Amino acid sequence: MKLTTLFASAAVALGLATTAMAEDKTKVGFVFVGPIGDGGWTYEHNKGREAVEAEFGDKVETVYVENVAEGPDAERVMTQMALDGADLIFTTSFGYMDATNNVAAKFPKVKFEHATGYKRLHPNVSTYSARFYEGRAIQGHIAGNMTKSNIIGYIASFPIPEVIRGINSAYIHAAKVNPDVEFKIIWVYTWFDPAKEADAAKALIEQGADVVLQHTDSTAPQAAAQEAGNVVTFGQASDMGQYAPFPRVSSIIDDWAPYYIARTRAVMDGTWESMDTWDGIGPGMVGIGEISDAVPAEVKEEALAMKAALADGSYHAFTGPLNKQDGSAWLAEGETADDGTLAGMNFYVEGITGEIPQ
Amino acid sequence: MDLSAINPILLVAALMSAATPILLAATGELVVERAGVLNLGVEGMMIIGAICGFAIAVETNSPVFGFLAAAAGGALLSLLFAFLTQITLANQVASGLALTLFGLGLSALLGQSYVGIKPPRMGDINFGPLADIPVVGPILFSHDPVLYLGIALVALVWGILKFSRIGLVLRAVGENHDAAHALGYKVVRIRTMAIMFGGALAGLGGAYISLIRVPQWTEGMTAGVGWIALALVVFASWKPWRVLLGAYLFGGITQLQLNLQGAGVAIPVEYLAMSPYVITIIVLVILSADKSAAPGSLGRTFHASH
Numbered sequence: 001m002k003l004t005t006l007f008a009s010a011a012v013a014l015g016l017a018t019t020a021m022a023e024d025k026t027k028v029g030f031v032f033v034g035p036i037g038d039g040g041w042t043y044e045h046n047k048g049r050e051a052v053e054a055e056f057g058d059k060v061e062t063v064y065v066e067n068v069a070e071g072p073d074a075e076r077v078m079t080q081m082a083l084d085g086a087d088l089i090f091t092t093s094f095g096y097m098d099a100t101n102n103v104a105a106k107f108p109k110v111k112f113e114h115a116t117g118y119k120r121l122h123p124n125v126s127t128y129s130a131r132f133y134e135g136r137a138i139q140g141h142i143a144g145n146m147t148k149s150n151i152i153g154y155i156a157s158f159p160i161p162e163v164i165r166g167i168n169s170a171y172i173h174a175a176k177v178n179p180d181v182e183f184k185i186i187w188v189y190t191w192f193d194p195a196k197e198a199d200a201a202k203a204l205i206e207q208g209a210d211v212v213l214q215h216t217d218s219t220a221p222q223a224a225a226q227e228a229g230n231v232v233t234f235g236q237a238s239d240m241g242q243y244a245p246f247p248r249v250s251s252i253i254d255d256w257a258p259y260y261i262a263r264t265r266a267v268m269d270g271t272w273e274s275m276d277t278w279d280g281i282g283p284g285m286v287g288i289g290e291i292s293d294a295v296p297a298e299v300k301e302e303a304l305a306m307k308a309a310l311a312d313g314s315y316h317a318f319t320g321p322l323n324k325q326d327g328s329a330w331l332a333e334g335e336t337a338d339d340g341t342l343a344g345m346n347f348y349v350e351g352i353t354g355e356i357p358q
Numbered sequence: 359m360d361l362s363a364i365n366p367i368l369l370v371a372a373l374m375s376a377a378t379p380i381l382l383a384a385t386g387e388l389v390v391e392r393a394g395v396l397n398l399g400v401e402g403m404m405i406i407g408a409i410c411g412f413a414i415a416v417e418t419n420s421p422v423f424g425f426l427a428a429a430a431g432g433a434l435l436s437l438l439f440a441f442l443t444q445i446t447l448a449n450q451v452a453s454g455l456a457l458t459l460f461g462l463g464l465s466a467l468l469g470q471s472y473v474g475i476k477p478p479r480m481g482d483i484n485f486g487p488l489a490d491i492p493v494v495g496p497i498l499f500s501h502d503p504v505l506y507l508g509i510a511l512v513a514l515v516w517g518i519l520k521f522s523r524i525g526l527v528l529r530a531v532g533e534n535h536d537a538a539h540a541l542g543y544k545v546v547r548i549r550t551m552a553i554m555f556g557g558a559l560a561g562l563g564g565a566y567i568s569l570i571r572v573p574q575w576t577e578g579m580t581a582g583v584g585w586i587a588l589a590l591v592v593f594a595s596w597k598p599w600r601v602l603l604g605a606y607l608f609g610g611i612t613q614l615q616l617n618l619q620g621a622g623v624a625i626p627v628e629y630l631a632m633s634p635y636v637i638t639i640i641v642l643v644i645l646s647a648d649k650s651a652a653p654g655s656l657g658r659t660f661h662a663s664h
Contacts, residue, residue, distance in 0.1 A: 035577035037466060037473055067462075067578060153620070159627075186619045187627045193581040196612075198572045199376060203616040206372070207363040219474070223574040226476070242474035357627035 026268050028052060028260075029086035030064035031077055033093035033217075034192035040217040041191065041237040041254070042066070045092045045115075048256030055261045059268070070095025078103040082110045088267045090260065091115065093191065094160055101125055111272050113263060116162050118343055123274050128259060131280030132162065133342070134310045135252030136169035136213075137317040138288055138303050139234050142250060143211040144174030144181050145299045146232050153204025154185045155197060155214040155221055159357045161345040163215050168349045169317045170213055173306075175351055183352055184209055194220035205231055222248055232294070239289040250303070251289030259285065278339065282311040318342065323350035363621045369613055370497045374505060375571060377609025379404070379563040379580075381508045383587035384594070384601045385515055386559025392519060392596055393552035394532035394655035398454025399439050400560050401584025402461020407432040407561025408568035409465040412575045413472055415565075421480035425504060425565050432561020433554040435461055440550040447659050462578060472575040480504070480570060504566055509602070511559070516598040528552060532653035535660040545660050560584065593642035595650035600642060608638045 028049075036046040049062050063086065065077050074096045081089055082103060088111045091100045097117035104112045104122045112122075116129045143152050152174060156163050167185065174181045184207060186200045197216050201224035204212055211232040214221045219240050225231035225247035233243065235251025259277065266272040279285035288307050291300045309315035320331030325348040331337060348356060383400050390397050410431030415424025439457050442448040483506070485499040519525040528548060530538040535545045567583070568575055586608065594600035615630040623630075 035466060037470070037577035039473060039576060184620045184622070186616055187631065188616075189631050190581070192578070194572050194574070194576045194579040195376075195379070195567050195581060195583065199372070199613060200616050202372060203613065203620050206365060206368050207617065207620045209620075218576050218579070219574060220572045220576065220579075223476075223572055227573070354622045355624075355626075 025059060025061045026056070026088065026264060027084075027086045028060055028062045028264055028267075029078075029081035029084075029089040030062065031068050031074060031081070031089065031091045031093075031096060032064055032066045033068060033070065033095070035066050036064070038192055038217045039219045039238060039240060039242075040235075042092070042217060044238050044254045045090070045256055048260040049090075051257035052260050052264050056264065056268075060264060068096075071099070075099040075103055078112075079106070082107040086110060088113065088264060088272075094158070094162060111263075111267055118276075120274055120276065126263070126272075126274050126276065128277040129162070130254055130285040131278060131317075132252055132254075132286060133165040133169040133317050134280045135286050135288060136166045137173045137310065138306055139213060139250065139252065140170035140173030140175075141177060141303055141306060142234075142291070142295055142299060143170065143213065143232065144176065144178035146249070146295065147174075147178065147181060147211045149208045149210045150178065150180045151182050151184060151208045151210065153201070153207075153209030153212040154183055155200045155204070155212065155216055156185055156187045157191050157216050158189060159187065161343060164348070164356060165342060165345050166215055167352065168345065171352050172318070172322065172349055185352075185354055187357055188216060190216065192217045194218040197221050198224045201225060202228075219243065235289050241289065244290070245292030246294045248289075248292070249294045250291045253287035253289050255285055255287050278343075280310065281307060282313065324348070325350055325352060364617045367493055367496050369617060370610075371500060373606060373610035373613045374497075374501065375609075376613050377605040378505050378508045379566045379571065379583055380587050380590060380608060381512065381602060381605035382504075382563035382566065383560045383584060384590045384605060385508070385511050385598065386556035386563075387587060387591045388594070388596055388598060388601055389515060389519075389528070389559075390552050390556035391591055391656055392532045392653055393528050393549050394535055394653050394658065394660075395443065395549050395553055396450045396454065396657040397436070397439055397457070397553060397556060398451060398588065399436070399457025399461065400556075400588050401580060401582065402458035403432040403435050403557045403560035404461075404564035404567075404580045404584045404587075405465040405578070406435045406461045407564030408580060409469045409472070409564075409575060410561065411565025412477055412568040413468065415477050415569055416472065416475055419478050421478050421569055424477070424569055425480075425562060428561040428565030429558040430561070432557040432559070432564065434557070436553045436557025436560075437550075439557075440553040443659070444546045444550055444553075447661060450657050450659070458584070466577045469575050469577060473577075475575065477569050477573050477575075479573070502570055504562065504570065507562075512598045512602045519598070529653070532655055535655045535658070539660070539662060545662075549660075560587075563587070590638075590642075592652075593639060593646070595642075595646040595648075596653065597650065600645060603645075604638055604642050607641060608634050611637055 032042045034042040068077050090113045092115045094116045100114040101121045104125045112125045117127050198220040201221035205228045214236045222243040225233045233247040239251045316336035318337035320335040321333045322331040324330045407428035411424040411428030414427035415421045442453040443450050480502045489495045489499040531548050590604045594604050611634040
C-alpha cells in the first residue's frame with residue numbers, strides 16, 4: 001500500500017515537474033519555404049534557429065517545417081504551430097505575408113515575425129529584413145569590372161520589391177564602372193527549383209553572359225557556371241563557399257542569428273513589441289563573403305572600400321543622379337533614396353531593358 | 359529584343375536534355391498504369407534515384423554505376439509500394455502519396471554528407487565525324503548515353519506493348535484483372551514487375567537531374583518533375599510516342615521561354631512562364647480526341663477471391 005502511494009505521488013510529482021518545465025520553455029517555430037539543405041536562403045535561416053538553441057539551451061524549444069508552399073498551406077502550418085503552443089513564430093518568405101497576418105489575428109498571444117514583408121496589421125506582428133541591395137551594389141561593382149562580353153545574366157525569382165531592388169542596385173554599380181554593360185534578366189517564378197535554375201543559368205550563358213547573378217535559393221546556377229568554365233557567379237543568401245574561388249568570387253551572406261536571438265530573448269523578458277527591422281552591412285545582418293583571388297586586386301580593394309562606406313553610412317547604394325527606366329528623374333545629384341520608395345520599389349532604373357512583369 | 363542571341367541548335371540540344379528526366383519517369387509510369395496500377399509515388403522514387411545515383415557515382419567515381427544504383431534504388435522503393443498495394447491491398451492513391459513523402463524525407467537523410475560535392479561527369483558519346491555535321495551533328499550526336507537510352511526505352515516499350523506476348527498479357531492485366539486472372543495469369547506478380555520497372559525508370563530520371571542536368575545534390579531537387587511526368591502519362595492517353603512528344607514539347611517550351619526572356623522578347627513574362635504547361639496540355643488533349651480510354655482496371659485493387 002505504502003509503496004503504491006509512493007509511486008503514485010512520485011508520478012504526480014514527476015508529472016507536475018514536466019508540466020512546469022514545459023511552461024518554462026519558450027517555444028519558437030520557423031516556417032521555411034525550401035529545404036534546410038538548400039545551401040542558400042533556408043539554410044541560413046536554419047543556422048539562425050540553431051543559434052537560438054545554442055544560446056538558450058534548455059530554455060527554448062524550436063520547431064520548424066520545411067518546404068511550405070506560399071499560400072493556404074502556409075496558413076495551415078502556422079495555425080498548427082500556434083495550436084501546438086509556439087510563443088514566437090518566424091515566417092521566412094515574402095509570400096507568407098498575408099498568411100502570417102491572418103493567423104496572427106487568430107492568435108493574439110503568439111508573436112509573429114515575418115521576413116522581407118511590410119504588412120503589420122496586428123500588434124503581434126513584426127517584420128524584418130536585410131538590406132541585401134547593399135551587397136548587390138558590391139556584386140555589381142565586381143561584375144561590371146569582370147565581364148568581358150559586357151553581358152550580365154540575372155536569374156530573378158518573383159517580381160517583388162526586394163528582387164527589383166537587387167537588380168537595380170547591381171545594375172547601377174555595374175554600369176558605373178562599365179557603361180557598356182547589359183543585363184539579361186530571366187524570371188523563373190520559383191525560389192527553389194535546382195533544375196530550372198540550372199536551365200536559366202545555361203540559357204543566359206548560351207546567350208553570351210559571362211557573369212551570372214542569382215536571386216534564387218539553390219546552388220544549381222553555381223554548378224552550371226562551373227560546368228561552363230569561364231563564368232563568374234556570386235553566392236546568394238549563403239556563402240556557397242564550395243564553389244570558391246571560381247566561379248563563385250564573392251557572396252552575400254544573410255546572418256539572421258543575432259536577430260533571432262534578440263527577438264527570442266524579448267519574448268522571454270516580455271519586452272517584445274511589434275516593430276520593423278531593416279538592417280544592412282553595418283549591423284552585420286548582411287555579410288560579404290570573402291572576395292576570392294579570381295578578382296583583380298584593385299577591384300577587390302575598391303569593393304572592400306565600398307563595403308566599408310556602406311557599413312558606416314557614408315555611402316548609400318541608391319545615390320543620385322538616377323533616372324527611372326522611362327527617363328524621368330528619380331534622384332537628383334547627391335540625393336539618396338528613402339526607405340519608403342525602396343520598400344515598395346516597382347520600377348527599373350534607366351539603362352535596364354525589358355519590363356517588370358506586373 | 360534580340361532574337362539573334364538565341365542559338366536554335368543549342369536550344370534544341372538543351373531541350374532534349376531538359377526533357378529526359380520527365381521522359382524516363384513518364385515512360386516507367388506508363389507501363390505501371392498500363393498494368394492497371396496508379397503509382398503516385400513517382401516524385402519520391404525520382405528523388406531516391408537522384409541521391410542513390412549521386413552517392414554511388416561519387417563513391418565509385420563512375421557515373422555508370424551511379425545510374426545503375428539509381429535504377430536499383432528506385433525499384434527498391436517501388437517494391438514497398440508493391441507490397442502495400444499488391445499484398446496488403448492498401449489504397450493505391452494513399453500509398454503512392456506516402457511513397458513520395460517517404461522518398462523526399464529519406465533522400466534528405468541519405469544526402470546529408472553529399473551537399474556541395476561535384477559528381478564525376480558522364481561524357482557524351484563520341485560519334486566521331488557524325489558530330490561534325492553542321493546543324494544535325496550538335497542536335498543528334500552530341501549527347502550523353504542516358505538521353506539515347508530514354509528514347510530507346512520509349513521505342514522498346516511501344517514495341518513490347520504493341521507486338522509482343524508479354525505486352526499483351528500486361529495490357530490484359532491492366533484492362534480487366536479478373537479476366538486475366540481467370541485465364542491463369544499471375545496478376546500480382548505481373549503488376550509487381552511493372553511497378554519495379556516504373557520505379558527503376560523514375561530512379562534513372564532522378565539521377566539524370568542530379569548527375570547530368572544540374573549536376574549536384576540538393577534536397578528536394580526534383581521539385582515536382584515527378585508530378586509533371588504523372589500528368590503527362592494521362593494527357594498522352596497512355597501511348598509511348600505521345601509521352602515522348604509531350605516530354606519534348608514541355609522541355610522545349612520551358613527552354614524556349616527562358617531563352618526568349620533572356621533575349622528580351624516583348625511577350626509578358628507571365629504568359630511565357632505558363633506556356634509550357636498550357637501548350638503541352640492543349641496539344642495532347644487535341645491528340646487524344648480519338649477517345650483513348652484509361653486502362654479498365656486502373657487504380658482498382660485486385661484480390662483473387664473477388
